[in-house]
Structures are given as C-alpha cells and as structure tokens.
Amino acid sequence: MTRLEVLITVNGETRGAYVEPRQTLADFLRDECALTGTHLGCEHGVCGACTVMLDGVTVRSCLIFASQIRPDQSVVTIEGIASSDGSLSVVQQAFRDEFGLQCGFCTPGFVMAVTELLDHNPTPTRDEIVDALSGNLCRCTGYQGILRAVEHAARELAGGPGA
Amino acid sequence: MKPAPFEYHRPSTVDEAVGLLGELGDEAKVLAGGQSLVPMLNLRLARFEHLIDLNGVEGLDGVDAGGEDISLGALVRVHDVALGAVSAVPLLTQAARLVGHPAIRHRGTVAGSIAHADPAAELATAALVLDAVITAIGPAGRRDIPAASFFVDYWQTALELDEIITSVRVPIPTTPGSMAVRELTRRHGDFAIAGAMCQLDLDGDSIRSASIGLFGMGPTPLRATAAEHALLGQRTSSLDLTDVVVTPEHAHPSTDVHATAEYRMRVCNHLLVEVVTAACEDGAR
Numbered sequence: 001m002t003r004l005e006v007l008i009t010v011n012g013e014t015r016g017a018y019v020e021p022r023q024t025l026a027d028f029l030r031d032e033c034a035l036t037g038t039h040l041g042c043e044h045g046v047c048g049a050c051t052v053m054l055d056g057v058t059v060r061s062c063l064i065f066a067s068q069i070r071p072d073q074s075v076v077t078i079e080g081i082a083s084s085d086g087s088l089s090v091v092q093q094a095f096r097d098e099f100g101l102q103c104g105f106c107t108p109g110f111v112m113a114v115t116e117l118l119d120h121n122p123t124p125t126r127d128e129i130v131d132a133l134s135g136n137l138c139r140c141t142g143y144q145g146i147l148r149a150v151e152h153a154a155r156e157l158a159g160g161p162g163a
Numbered sequence: 164m165k166p167a168p169f170e171y172h173r174p175s176t177v178d179e180a181v182g183l184l185g186e187l188g189d190e191a192k193v194l195a196g197g198q199s200l201v202p203m204l205n206l207r208l209a210r211f212e213h214l215i216d217l218n219g220v221e222g223l224d225g226v227d228a229g230g231e232d233i234s235l236g237a238l239v240r241v242h243d244v245a246l247g248a249v250s251a252v253p254l255l256t257q258a259a260r261l262v263g264h265p266a267i268r269h270r271g272t273v274a275g276s277i278a279h280a281d282p283a284a285e286l287a288t289a290a291l292v293l294d295a296v297i298t299a300i301g302p303a304g305r306r307d308i309p310a311a312s313f314f315v316d317y318w319q320t321a322l323e324l325d326e327i328i329t330s331v332r333v334p335i336p337t338t339p340g341s342m343a344v345r346e347l348t349r350r351h352g353d354f355a356i357a358g359a360m361c362q363l364d365l366d367g368d369s370i371r372s373a374s375i376g377l378f379g380m381g382p383t384p385l386r387a388t389a390a391e392h393a394l395l396g397q398r399t400s401s402l403d404l405t406d407v408v409v410t411p412e413h414a415h416p417s418t419d420v421h422a423t424a425e426y427r428m429r430v431c432n433h434l435l436v437e438v439v440t441a442a443c444e445d446g447a448r
C-alpha cells in the first residue's frame with residue numbers, strides 16, 4: 001500500500017512522516033510522535049479517551065486519519081496542555097484536587113473536553129457540563145469528582161477561590 | 164480495531180470526486196465527517212479499497228439562504244447547525260443538538276448523517292419531516308431526490324453507488340417556531356431508543372398542516388401520516404389527541420438489547436403526544 005507523506009503540526013511543532021493512509025491520527029500521535037498521552041480505549045468513537053484538538057475544536061483522533069490532516073492545520077494533544085515547565089493547567093490541577101481521576105486512562109480525553117468547554121463557556125451549568133462531557137466515559141470515578149473538578153476549574157479561571 | 168488498508172484520494176472539485184467514484188466503482192467510498200464510516204472501518208464491518216475524502220472539495224461547506232429554502236453544502240458540520248447556522252429552521256437546530264457529542268458534532272456532517280441513513284438518526288428524520296430535497300451528482304448528472312423517497316431500508320438510500328450528495332435543501336417552514344423534538348436515549352448523545360419530532364404550519368391557532376417524524380421505529384425514519392391527518396384543522400388551544408397515535412399498522416420497531424418493540428411503541432406514543440403539544444405551545448408564543 002502506498003505510503004503518503006504527511007506534515008502535521010502537533011503542539012506547535014511540525015512533524016513529518018510517511019504513513020499508511022489507514023493510520024489514524026491517534027496512532028500517528030502515539031507511534032510516530034511518541035506522544036502517548038493520547039489514549040485509545042474503544043477505537044470506534046465511543047469512549048472519548050483519544051480526544052484531541054484539531055484547529056481549536058475537540059475531535060476523536062481515532063476517527064480521523066493522519067493522511068487527512070493538512071500542514072496548515074494544528075493539533076493539540078494532552079502534552080500541549082500543561083506548561084512547558086511541567087506545571088499543570090488549571091483544569092488538570094482541578095482534576096487532581098477534586099479526585100476527578102482514579103486510574104487516569106480516560107483523563108487526557110476529559111481534560112481536552114473540559115478545556116474546550118471552559119474556553120467557550122466559562123460559567124457552565126451542571127447540565128451544560130454533563131452535555132459537554134457526555135462523550136467521555138470513565139469507569140472509575142462515577143463522574144462526581146469530575147463534575148466537581150470542572151466547577152472548581154471554572155471558579156479558579158474566573159479568579160475566585162477554587163475550593 | 165484498525166481499518167483494512169485503503170488508497171486515499173483527496174479530490175479538490177466535485178467533478179474530480181465524481182470521476183474518481185465512477186472510475187473506482189463499488190470499491191470506493193466517500194468520506195466526509197467520517198463519524199459513521201470510520202467506526203465501521205475500524206470495526207471492519209466495512210472495508211473499501213479506496214476512500215475519497217471530500218474535505219478538500221471546494222464549495223461544499225456553505226449554508227446558502229434562498230428566499231424560501233436554505234441549502235446546506237455536503238460538508239456543513241452538525242456542530243455549526245447546532246449553534247444556529249440554520250436558525251430559520253429551528254427544528255434542524257434542535258435535532259442537531261441531540262446528535263452525538265461535541266467532538267462528534269465538530270466533524271460529523273448533516274449530509275453524511277442523511278447518507279448513512281440510520282433509522283434512529285435525528286437529522287435524517289428532520290430531513291424527512293421538513294420535506295428536504297437531497298441533491299446528488301453522479302456520472303449521469305445532477306438529480307434532486309425528495310427525502311420522502313430517499314430512505315429505503317436500514318442504512319440504505321436511493322443514492323446510487325456512483326453518486327455524491329452535494330447539498331441538502333430545506334424549505335423554510337411558514338411557522339418555523341411551532342416545532343418540537345423529543346427522544347429517549349440511554350445516555351445523552353446516544354442513538355435514540357425511540358423519538359418523535361413535529362413541525363406545524365399554523366394559521367393563527369388553527370393547524371394548516373402537521374408534519375411528524377418518528378425515529379428508531381423501523382427500518383427507516385418514518386412519517387406518522389395518520390397522526391398528521393388527525394391534526395389537520397384542529398385548534399392548538401383545544402387539541403383532540405385521540406387519533407394522534409402510532410400503531411403497528413404504521414411502525415414496526417425492532418426488539419434489541421435496549422428495548423422491546425412493544426416498549427418502543429409505548430415510548431413513541433408518549434413522545435408523539437409530547438411533541439405535538441409542545442409544538443402547539445411553541446406556536447402560540
């Protein structure tokens with residue numbers, strides 16, 4: 001099968017590779033870029049663990065092929081969320097503070113979805129949070145810690161006391 | 164959980180895409196948002212030698228408002244419609260909001276959902292309820308397919324193998340606000356166990372015509388024609404809902420792990436009354 005050359009900007013850095021057309025963006029990130037923070041749960045668009053940003057909006061990286069991404073597009077993964085010195089983003093810190101994770105497998109996808117939500121809607125209601133996170137599955141937490149983490153992060157980002 | 168190998172094609176014009184599809188025949192499949200196709204490829208429920216990606220095709224991502232209708236290009240994303248890109252047809256906005264999850268809606272297209280033709284799909288049902296016209300182009304040229312004759316069977320449509328949907332034209336209802344959508348899902352964003360939507364055409368408080376769609380209730384989205392007929396000429400302030408019902412004569416829902424056919428019928432009848440009542444209330448505001 002013919003390999004295709006792709007140039008993909010991930011977290012601000014342009015990466016080139018020759019890929020099989022069938023390689024998903026998720027596999028490109030993990031196998032070609034060694035960015036293993038993007039997790040693969042179901043690989044058919046149900047679980048949300050592989051959620052990344054493409055041109056500023058969340059997408060399932062298991063449902064888009066690396067060969068579809070153009071050089072002028074921008075991909076942001078969980079590795080692009082924390083600061084370069086390793087300090088956690090407000091959303092990440094809130095997940096930690098509110099026990100919004102246990103095993104952590106689903107967490108990268110959740111952090112991407114929550115980051116997008118709070119960018120567009122800094123003061124979401126509970127219903128809006130549930131809607132925004134309905135496409136991300138967590139088998140550990142029962143979601144309550146995650147919901148608290150989102151509300152915590154929203155307060156923090158608004159400049160109020162987080163806890 | 165990885166797709167079988169395929170050749171990737173990225174045409175930049177509709178003509179080029181149609182040419183490729185004609186040349187490659189049934190070994191090729193058109194890829195737009197990919198939110199239904201790629202899961203099927205990943206699960207290897209489907210495999211194609213060639214994928215023809217429409218995302219680079221010029222001129223398919225526009226929403227064009229005409230006088231009496233609105234045309235949505237084949238690449239218009241569900242997310243944009245959910246945010247109100249087609250605000251003149253609020254039923255479409257409401258239906259789009261019930262599709263999947265944000266990350267799915269960002270990629271998924273309205274035309275793709277219609278082409279996939281899942282019988283529980285909100286947008287396919289909205290196309291049927293709104294009397295949308297699906298425009299397809301193939302080697303034989305362009306043709307318009309009314310939604311009423313588009314949905315043939317489970318995931319089967321009137322589209323020929325060598326045809327590509329280029330746009331979906333939706334007539335603007337005369338009283339756009341008199342509408343409602345309801346569905347029962349196991350989780351928010353799932354395909355509906357059963358659902359109903361209603362668009363009324365009101366003259367004051369009198370129902371000039373009613374268009375009602377049912378989803379998850381058979382092999383295709385359905386129109387509840389008997390219920391529509393029963394509403395003609397009724398007043399929204401004093402509805403008689405006796406004959407606004409769905410019976411096994413009109414719909415043949417299936418039994419699966421989520422619900423029995425009988426349960427779907429009960430839910431659907433409940434939702435049917437809800438959407439009609441809500442559409443009347445919305446129309447009265």
